[in-house]
Amino acid sequence: xxxxxxxxxxxxxxxEELRTEDLRAIIGRCLAGEETARRELVEHFQGAVYGLCLxxxxxxxxxxxxxxxxxxxxxxxxxSYDVQRExxxxxxxxxxxxxxxxxxxxxxxxxxxxxxxxxxxxxxAEAGVRQLAEELRLALSGLREEYRQxxxxxxxxxxxxxEIAEQLGCPVGTVKTWVHxxxxxxxxxxxxxxxxxxxxxxxxxV
Amino acid sequence: MECETFEARLNEAxxxxxxxxxxQQWSRHAEACPACRQLWRGYETLLAAAARLRSPLPNxxxxxxxxxAVNQVLQHPADLPQPAVSYATxxxxxxxxxxxxxxxxLAALAAGxxxxxxxxxxxxxxxxELAESRPAPATGADPSAAPRSQPPTSxxxxxxxxxxxxxSIESDAQPTATEAAGRDWTADLSNGLxxxxxxxxxxLDLMLGALTSVESRGGMPDSY
Numbered sequence: 505x506x507x508x509x510x511x512x513x514x515x516x517x518x519x520e521e522l523r524t525e526d527l528r529a530i531i532g533r534c535l536a537g538e539e540t541a542r543r544e545l546v547e548h549f550q551g552a553v554y555g556l557c558l559x560x561x562x563x564x565x566x567x568x569x570x571x572x573x574x575x576x577x578x579x580x581x582x583x584s585y586d587v588q589r590e591x592x593x594x595x596x597x598x599x600x601x602x603x604x605x606x607x608x609x610x611x612x613x614x615x616x617x618x619x620x621x622x623x624x625x626x627x628x629a630e631a632g633v634r635q636l637a638e639e640l641r642l643a644l645s646g647l648r649e650e651y652r653q654x655x656x657x658x659x660x661x662x663x664x665x666x667e668i669a670e671q672l673g674c675p676v677g678t679v680k681t682w683v684h685x686x687x688x689x690x691x692x693x694x695x696x697x698x699x700x701x702x703x704x705x706x707x708x709x710v
Numbered sequence: 711m712e713c714e715t716f717e718a719r720l721n722e723a724x725x726x727x728x729x730x731x732x733x734q735q736w737s738r739h740a741e742a743c744p745a746c747r748q749l750w751r752g753y754e755t756l757l758a759a760a761a762r763l764r765s766p767l768p769n770x771x772x773x774x775x776x777x778x779a780v781n782q783v784l785q786h787p788a789d790l791p792q793p794a795v796s797y798a799t800x801x802x803x804x805x806x807x808x809x810x811x812x813x814x815x816l817a818a819l820a821a822g823x824x825x826x827x828x829x830x831x832x833x834x835x836x837x838x839e840l841a842e843s844r845p846a847p848a849t850g851a852d853p854s855a856a857p858r859s860q861p862p863t864s865x866x867x868x869x870x871x872x873x874x875x876x877x878s879i880e881s882d883a884q885p886t887a888t889e890a891a892g893r894d895w896t897a898d899l900s901n902g903l904x905x906x907x908x909x910x911x912x913x914l915d916l917m918l919g920a921l922t923s924v925e926s927r928g929g930m931p932d933s934y
Binding site for chain 2: 539543547550564568575621636656659660694
């Protein structure tokens with residue numbers, strides 16, 4: 505389900521997992537050539553694909569290009585997709601390949617863009633919530649790249665440790681280490697900033 | 711449970727990866743130890759904030775662009791290179807290969823090789839053909855009937871090897887009335903084909919000199 509923000513042209517994807525049978529039905533309609541089904545598939549997975557590309561490439565423009573190429577390749581390979589497998593990991597594997605190709609091609613020629621961190625705005629706009637979100641964004645921008653990447657892929661993109669390891673091309677143990685160190689560093693920064701408190705009330709109620 | 715163990719298992723607890731028995735011990739220690747409780751709440755706050763993260767999305771124009779690109783690709787699949795491997799296994803190469811482009815390159819390469827071989831074949835056959843057309847060396851006792859054993863050294867001798875042209879040359883070798891009064895063109899032609907020992911500016915003089923010497927001799931040169 506998608507919602508369009510009234511203040512911008514961006515769409516807001518509400519996390520909603522498709523049931524397996526619904527997804528298979530959409531894929532079947534795509535294979536039959538139905539253009540509305542293609543749009544449904546793109547709109548449903550654009551968040552996951554673009555998010556992964558953004559976190560791997562660190563640049564919004566590159567992420568858009570990689571995500572677009574991902575969907576094109578996915579639709580062209582849809583006939584060979586094994587319906588017994590989960591579609592999301594299959595699609596994200598294509599996205600990861602595209603990102604690695606782009607990373608190999610540019611080899612540091614392009615600097616990463618500003619860190620994009622968005623927080624859900626569906627809750628009441630409490631001052632504490634907004635401040636915490638801003639503090640988290642600042643703390644994330646100060647992390648080492650691999651720590652930040654692993655943390656966001658886990659907590660923002662909701663990939664498993666195994667999926668993150670596959671996308672980043674490293675062992676699962678390494679990913680866990682990166683995530684743990686990211687958490688440790690973020691908590692330390694938030695404590696120094698006075699965001700994290702000991703008491704049960706206040707900032708803990710987010 | 712000791713504080714050291716509590717902290718060591720902290721991330722497992724955050725990932726809900728503790729087994730039930732250990733999870734109970736862990737929770738009891740968190741309630742009992744103020745320092746560990748403080749540590750735990752800090753991480754809880756962090757994860758609560760992280761849970762509110764939303765994946766950034768591109769704008770709607772991007773979505774439209776992607777859908778349009780997908781529709782175009784599926785309508786004209788030949789315009790884009792085919793993927794080298796299927797992504798069904800989730801793994802594949804990051805490079806794609808255009809089989810049609812590869813086939814075109816191979817065809818062009820094969821054509822170039824054929825042309826080269828054909829050219830070399832024609833070049834190598836030319837001296838063979840001349841050798842075959844050359845009469846076999848004499849083995850008998852009649853020297854007057856024996857064919858030439860020496861390669862031709864002048865244009866006239868080469869021309870004599872051609873059956874139809876030989877008679878014409880022989881007849882031409884006899885001076886006509888005009889030629890008797892003037893120069894022998896075959897000798898001039900032969901002389902003109904000799905390697906130039908002088909610069910090109912003197913080539914005309916050389917040729918004219920040859921013509922004059924023939925005229926002065928009153929007809930055919932002695933070499934014929």
